[in-house]
Amino acid sequence: MRTLLVATTNRGKIREIERLLAGAPYRLQTLADWPPLAEPEEAGRTFGENARAKALHYAAATGALTVAEDSGLAIDALGGAPGVHSARFGGAGATYPEKFALIDRALRVAGALGSPARFVCALALVQDGRVLFKAEGSVEGLIALEPRGDGGFGYDPIFFYPPYGRTLGEVTADEKAAVSHRGAAFRTLAAFLATLD
Numbered sequence: 001m002r003t004l005l006v007a008t009t010n011r012g013k014i015r016e017i018e019r020l021l022a023g024a025p026y027r028l029q030t031l032a033d034w035p036p037l038a039e040p041e042e043a044g045r046t047f048g049e050n051a052r053a054k055a056l057h058y059a060a061a062t063g064a065l066t067v068a069e070d071s072g073l074a075i076d077a078l079g080g081a082p083g084v085h086s087a088r089f090g091g092a093g094a095t096y097p098e099k100f101a102l103i104d105r106a107l108r109v110a111g112a113l114g115s116p117a118r119f120v121c122a123l124a125l126v127q128d129g130r131v132l133f134k135a136e137g138s139v140e141g142l143i144a145l146e147p148r149g150d151g152g153f154g155y156d157p158i159f160f161y162p163p164y165g166r167t168l169g170e171v172t173a174d175e176k177a178a179v180s181h182r183g184a185a186f187r188t189l190a191a192f193l194a195t196l197d
Helices: 011-020 047-062 083-088 096-110 173-179 181-193
Strands: 002-006 026-030 066-075 116-127 130-143 159-161
Touching: 002 011, 002 047, 011 026, 011 066, 011 173, 011 181, 047 066, 047 116, 047 130, 066 083, 066 181, 116 181, 130 181, 173 181
Parallel strands: 002 026, 002 066
Antiparallel strands: 066 116, 116 130, 130 159
16 A cells, blocks of 8 residues: 655644545644654645645655645735644644634724635645645635634634524534535545546
8 A cells, every 4th residue: 555645733624634645545744743853834825826836845855755745724804814824823832722712803993704615725735845735725714703613723714604594613524524615626626536556
């Protein structure tokens, strides 16, 4: 069985990706399975640019077939922020409740509570310095007036998904996977992996 390096240490992402790639004939590794590796600079202006840079970096460092993703929350009323800076929004040490409070304040100042928003996930699959596959997924919603739910991770408790009438922090893992940005991107990756020898 071939090995696929999922280039992240984010436990929430790892749980979701393992679930989404469960049927693929690959043994999944994460960065935790390797000695500590230098992190690449995430200087891209888009999720796709960052995913590509991370995948190329970790594939070169390990020699492994590598998939990397970059994802985050884009809020219309904030000009698409936090966007590619989602993980670092509010500073490197900011907790998610602190990030939620910053977003709430910014939306109140803008008079835009409940702003439309979307989660975006871009991924790139790399081997031997070549990008073999790229994909992007997104899910549309609204910023909830207050955080709700303790499921999922990251910004899920403030992302209200109208078809469910709940935040992504309130839904089951299967419900989230069915509609999420990461679900859409990694399902297309799973289909591509099935075509490789």
